[in-house]
Amino acid sequence: MATPTTFAAKSLAWTGFFLGFALGGFFDGILLHQILQWHHLLSNVDAAQDMRVQIMADGLFHALMYVIAAVALVQLWRRRSVLNAPDAGCVLWGMALAGFGGWHIIDAVLSHWVTGIHRIKVDSPQPLRWDLAWFVAFGVLPALAGWWLQRKKGPGAGSGSSPPGSRRGRQAAASLGLAALVAGPIAALPSGQNDQVTVLFAPGVSPGQAFNALARVDARVLWADPSGGMWAVAMPNPSAAWGLYRDGAMLVSQSGLALGCFNWIRAAKEVRPAATGSKAAA
Numbered sequence: 699m700a701t702p703t704t705f706a707a708k709s710l711a712w713t714g715f716f717l718g719f720a721l722g723g724f725f726d727g728i729l730l731h732q733i734l735q736w737h738h739l740l741s742n743v744d745a746a747q748d749m750r751v752q753i754m755a756d757g758l759f760h761a762l763m764y765v766i767a768a769v770a771l772v773q774l775w776r777r778r779s780v781l782n783a784p785d786a787g788c789v790l791w792g793m794a795l796a797g798f799g800g801w802h803i804i805d806a807v808l809s810h811w812v813t814g815i816h817r818i819k820v821d822s823p824q825p826l827r828w829d830l831a832w833f834v835a836f837g838v839l840p841a842l843a844g845w846w847l848q849r850k851k852g853p854g855a856g857s858g859s860s861p862p863g864s865r866r867g868r869q870a871a872a873s874l875g876l877a878a879l880v881a882g883p884i885a886a887l888p889s890g891q892n893d894q895v896t897v898l899f900a901p902g903v904s905p906g907q908a909f910n911a912l913a914r915v916d917a918r919v920l921w922a923d924p925s926g927g928m929w930a931v932a933m934p935n936p937s938a939a940w941g942l943y944r945d946g947a948m949l950v951s952q953s954g955l956a957l958g959c960f961n962w963i964r965a966a967k968e969v970r971p972a973a974t975g976s977k978a979a980a
Contacts (some may be wrong), residue, residue, distance in 0.1 A: 709780055710867075713773045717874045718844075719900025720767035722836075724881035725798070727760055730818065738777065739809075741816040750927065751896060753949050767878045773872055787866025792847035793873055799841030803897040847862040894920070897929045897940045898949040913943035 737754040740746040759819050780786060809815050810829045817825035818832045895917070899908045900966065905926025912919065916939045917931035933939055939950045 708785075710774075710777055710786055710789045711771050711793045713777060713802070714765055714870075714874070715797035716770040716791030717774070717790075717793035717878055718799075719771060719801045720763045720797075721794070721874075721877055721881060722798040722801025722805075723759070723763035723766070724878075724884070725836075726801070727756065727763070728881065728884055731756055736819045736821075737816045739816060741820045743815050750898065750948065752903065757761055759885070764882055767882060768787060771878060775873060776964070778871070781867035781871050783867060787870040788847055788850060790867065790870035790874060792844045792850075794870075795840045795844030795847065797844075799837045799844060802833065802837035803841065803926040833913060888908055895931050895933050896949070896951045897931060897939070897947050898951075899927050899929075900946045900948045903927070907946070911942055911947070914945075915939060915941055 731738060738752040740752055743844050746752060779872075806829060810817055818828040819825060821829055897912065897917075898910075899911075905922075908921075908926055908929060912929060912931055915933060916930075916935070917928060917933050917939075919931050921930040922928070942950050
């Protein structure tokens with residue numbers, strides 16, 4: 699029979715799960731969208747190949763993660779008195795791991811295999827291998843670890859004259875809360891630290907206006923989208939790129955990779971006409 703403190707700790711379960719779920723989304727967005735730049739949320743949606751749409755979709759995705767994390771943090775604060783329960787630490791960590799793994803399991807099933815809106819590495823000749831490896835490493839294994847941690851808790855957890863259980867609960871809450879508070883802002887930042895900058899201008903900014911804005915910050919054009927909306931430039935002072943937002947830029951990204959995730963868009967455009975031509979010849 700569950701003790702009152704064990705029952706109280708269980709009230710933290712959904713709070714921990716949704717914190718872990720939000721952290722899974724931030725992890726996906728920061729690592730795959732920004733650092734590795736392997737895909738966007740709508741990478742495989744033909745109707746959304748305009749980079750402005752891709753960036754907007756990623757922004758909405760991150761906004762949803764912000765909402766989930768904020769709600770979970772509010773609930774964690776409201777249940778702070780329960781953190782003194784002996785099993786609070788195990789419940790929070792276990793359910794956070796389950797939420798983290800749950801995010802990647804749901805993303806794999808719905809986004810990769812059911813709807814196909816993106817894959818883990820969209821330019822891979824064997825995307826299923828990447829999907830399965832990611833599914834196991836960041837979905838199944840964390841979820842199993844969370845399940846194991848939940849089974850580990852019990853009457854002996856936190857017993858004794860000192861209050862190690864309460865300390866574990868407070869430590870878990872502080873660690874998870876800090877992780878969410880740090881991950882949220884990082885998800886909104888551009889990645890990389892070199893002199894190559896990718897700039898995406900808002901609709902309504904003409905190519906001439908975009909070129910003049912880039913010239914004002916001494917940017918040297920490396921590549922430009924035919925529409926004049928997206929530019930890859932080299933800048934002697936990358937920090938000056940932030941001033942481009944005053945001239946209508948939607949995104950200013952310093953990337954350590956050559957055009958980063960824009961590479962697979964260009965590759966896709968090169969492959970599709972070839973496929974169309976072969977179909978016409980047939």
